Amino acid sequence: MNRQIVLATPAGTVEELRRTARSVLASTVRPTHWIVAGSEVGHERVTRARNLRRSAIVVARDDLPIDDGAIVVFMDSGTALDPDAIATIAAALQPGSPHRGAYGDSTHRAEGRLAAPVEVRRPQWSPERLRSHCYVGDLVAVEGRVASAAGGAAMLARLHPHDRALRLAEAAGSLARIPEILSHRHDTDTAPPASVGAVDAHCARTGIDAECTADPAVAAVRVARRIRQRPTISAIMPTRGTVGQVRGREVVLGAHAIASLAAADDAPDLRIVAVFDHDTPRGARDAIRAAAGRRLVEVEWKQPFNFAEKVNLGVLESDGELLLLLNDDTEMVSPDALDVLAGILEDPGVAAAGPMLLYEDGLIQSAGHLLNPIPYDLYRHCDPAHVGAQNLLRVQREVSGVIAAFAMVRRAAFLEAGGLCPALPLNYNDVDFCLKLQHLGHRVVWTPHARVHHFESRTRNPALQPFEMELLGARWRDRLDDDPYFNPRLERYVSTWKPDRFGQDAMSEALGPTAPIASK
């Protein structure tokens, strides 16, 4: 292979460098150069060792002239390259490929001496998640011109992995995910690292006006975008005036949902469009009118029940720049939920945002949709105290979909996507809608920083119909088979991010470091 391949690592301990050197020498395609940034005399015990000197790999302490078309592989010292990693990366970053940078999966040493290594599988390119933590791992490979544009290989190698990944992503535009094990880490901590300073600097460089704060419990950064100009919001609430019990008290669910919205101090301009079925009882209508007051716009639905069409009609009767798709069996928990969701929509690439939905008993109802390969609600029935695999439940991130029970959508994007599909009157209309948004190039973001109760399916029958499955499969089979925000090597037909193997290790990995099973 004539292409220049440069491995760039920071200086580490002699033991770490030796581990990396062993893997480099065992690689099926060896790098032509190895930059050990800021190496000191002690490290020359490794870098001047006979087997490295005889390998024809040029080892340097600092910058080398790097070709524009070269491949530069950044990783931490002490990380071992998989023998096939460089060949796999070179195949993914061939000249003419649409990608200018890539990352892949990795393994970590397990806690037990005899236990199999823990695999860390990663999703496809997810820029919102990268701002929250360094989910791409420490190994990122880019073209030489990208490394030069981002500040040079030696400088980048010395940075915190999160800082380095953000700078490389800015220069490359996006990074491709290679669903193969590319590196083996010696530490046991599988949680991605995060740096508030790196994210702050990234926001300053890219013009994102946001407040970045560290998560108090795990390594994650919360990026709260400031709302430049408060948009008008219309909440669209289809209802037939169902009466149900909430915490033992009988209430008109729609009125209860509106009361929780109205109690939020960030909703002064909120308009509520209630789409009433023609047989809605008078008492329920009165309760909803009383809860909404002058904010209410009443719309009559005189045809057979069709949730999607009721929402579409409500949107046409509204005028907000942002639409809050609202089920009548919800209750806002976070008082700033509307601000959080509207802040996410300050990103022009994001068309829809959804909160963490909780059941009445406090367990998770949905942490976003997961197509695995049929649609699931991620981490349903798990304790919201779980951080999830690789802190998944603590970070704002792109998802394939969010539940329309409480989702904020840009009005323009809603109309561009043709609204909710009327052929899906009950189930999957939100899954289909979010996939349409992504088909049009928009992103959908889920956030754990806003929480809402969803007393699910109190108002309708949740049973699936064969035609709903057929329609979803016919339109989106490719997305169902490979959810970009999941990984094809993970276990199918589960609603957690779980390795494709059995056992307690796999379950503790799925539930994350604070799961009771892991803390035993």
Place this chain on the structure above:
Amino acid sequence: MPRDAELRALHERDAEIGRAAEARVLRTYGERGGAAGYRWEDSFRPGEQHSTRLDWVHGPWLRPVRFAYRHLPAPLRNLAKRAAS
């Protein structure tokens, strides 16, 4: 209804995107597209989502197989183990 024309425009746009998505699925999967082969029964069923049918080990059909395996002579058992791993 007063909004009929606007609703029709939304439907047409939805159908247009649907046709483009279906064409892409057909290009990728040919006739094998659609929802065939998926186990849909789990989807969105409350209470059963984060469990899956892992427990084939304790299924009654495995009892005679396990009995036979455990009563094999050790060398044969080792051969079976080696072949399975």
